[in-house]
Amino acid sequence: xxxxxxxxxxxxxxxxxxxxxxxxxxxxxxxxxxxxxxxxxxxxxxxxxxxxxxxxxxxxxxxxxxxxxxxxxxxxxxxxxxxxxxxxxxxxxxxxxxxxxxxxxxxxxxxxxxxxxxxxxxxxxxxxxxxxxxxxxxxxxxxxxxxxxxxxxxx
Amino acid sequence: xxxxxxxxxxxxxxxxxxxxxxxxxxxxxxxxxxxxxxxxxxxxxxxxxxxxxxxxxxxxxxxxxxxxxxxxxxxxxxxxxxxxxxxxxxxxxxxxxxxxxxxxxxxxxx
Numbered sequence: 001x002x003x004x005x006x007x008x009x010x011x012x013x014x015x016x017x018x019x020x021x022x023x024x025x026x027x028x029x030x031x032x033x034x035x036x037x038x039x040x041x042x043x044x045x046x047x048x049x050x051x052x053x054x055x056x057x058x059x060x061x062x063x064x065x066x067x068x069x070x071x072x073x074x075x076x077x078x079x080x081x082x083x084x085x086x087x088x089x090x091x092x093x094x095x096x097x098x099x100x101x102x103x104x105x106x107x108x109x110x111x112x113x114x115x116x117x118x119x120x121x122x123x124x125x126x127x128x129x130x131x132x133x134x135x136x137x138x139x140x141x142x143x144x145x146x147x148x149x150x151x152x153x154x155x
Numbered sequence: 156x157x158x159x160x161x162x163x164x165x166x167x168x169x170x171x172x173x174x175x176x177x178x179x180x181x182x183x184x185x186x187x188x189x190x191x192x193x194x195x196x197x198x199x200x201x202x203x204x205x206x207x208x209x210x211x212x213x214x215x216x217x218x219x220x221x222x223x224x225x226x227x228x229x230x231x232x233x234x235x236x237x238x239x240x241x242x243x244x245x246x247x248x249x250x251x252x253x254x255x256x257x258x259x260x261x262x263x264x265x
Contacts, residue, residue: 007230008258009164014214017157096237098214100161107260127158134219135160138226 007142011104013131018124019044019061019073020099022052024085031057032116034081039119042073046119048128050101050112056085058101058112062123070099103135111136160222163212166233168256169204208259211235213252217242233258 019042023031028049035047038061045062052058065073071094078086093099105111117125182195211234215225221242228246232253238245240252 008260009162009166009229011226012161012163013158014161015158096212098159098239100163107262131158131160134222138223141223142226142230 007139010102010106011135011139012100012102013128013135014098014100015124015128016067016070016098017064018099018128019063019065019070020101021059021074021077022086022089022101023057023059023081023083024089025055026057026081026083026085027055028057028115030081031059034077035059036118037080038073038077042076044073044119045123046117046121046125048114048121048125049116051115052102052112053109057115060101060125060128062120062125064124067097074099103132104139111139157216159214159216160226161212161214162226162229162234163210164258165208165210165261166256166258167206167208168233168254170207172203172205208261209233210261212237213245214239215242215245221246229253230258232256 019038021035021038023034028051031049035049038044039047043063047062048060050058050060071090074086074090074093078090101112103111179196179198182197213225213229213234214237215222217225225242225245228249232249233256235252235254238252245252
């Protein structure tokens with residue numbers, strides 16, 4: 001018997017106090033350069049780079065900031081890097097008043113994978129990774145229940 | 156709201172159709188004190204529903220177990236626009252924050 005398809009919605013991590021960036025169509029070397037430059041200038045402690053798809057990267061920083069400071073940092077990087085994908089993403093976050101990054105797979109794209117980390121990882125990055133693990137568990141459970149045609153187990 | 160889980164995407168939901176050719180129908184109205192039975196001419200209500208594609212998102216915040224339950228609840232119900240709610244509140248009354256419909260796969264910006 002053919003199994004049902006996986007859930008059609010996307011699961012992501014959302015936060016107002018973590019600085020996050022979404023670079024599209026940029027090579028890893030340039031992403032590292034802009035991430036490092038922002039980390040040093042704004043004293044963000046450390047960062048984590050995740051590859052969401054080919055030449056598309058997510059960056060998460062370690063220091064806790066306010067929402068206004070967060071958007072100020074993202075706007076600075078957007079203006080300096082001239083990345084259109086990041087600009088579009090930032091406008092969307094301003095409209096929602098919280099920043100989100102995808103964790104689950106989307107269409108043919110798989111879940112973002114960690115490719116690089118630098119500096120301290122014990123602050124907001126730790127929180128991000130905890131939520132990421134939780135979302136991964138939820139996705140795994142949903143996929144299992146979908147494939148076995150049963151309702152998801154509520155622990 | 157600080158940290159949470161976002162559930163977003165494109166979905167199909169149902170909304171009432173504006174009927175261009177509405178028709179008059181007659182309602183039989185009961186007699187009030189000292190009045191006779193009479194017919195009242197009224198517009199027939201729109202009852203047809205159409206399928207529409209929309210985008211929306213839930214933003215849940217709360218403890219891990221409740222987040223899991225909220226996501227399970229969100230599989231079969233779609234959000235009413237942009238919903239930012241605590242898991243406790245959502246699980247108490249999901250119909251207040253969601254509507255009937257189903258999720259579909261489309262390209263969307265996070």
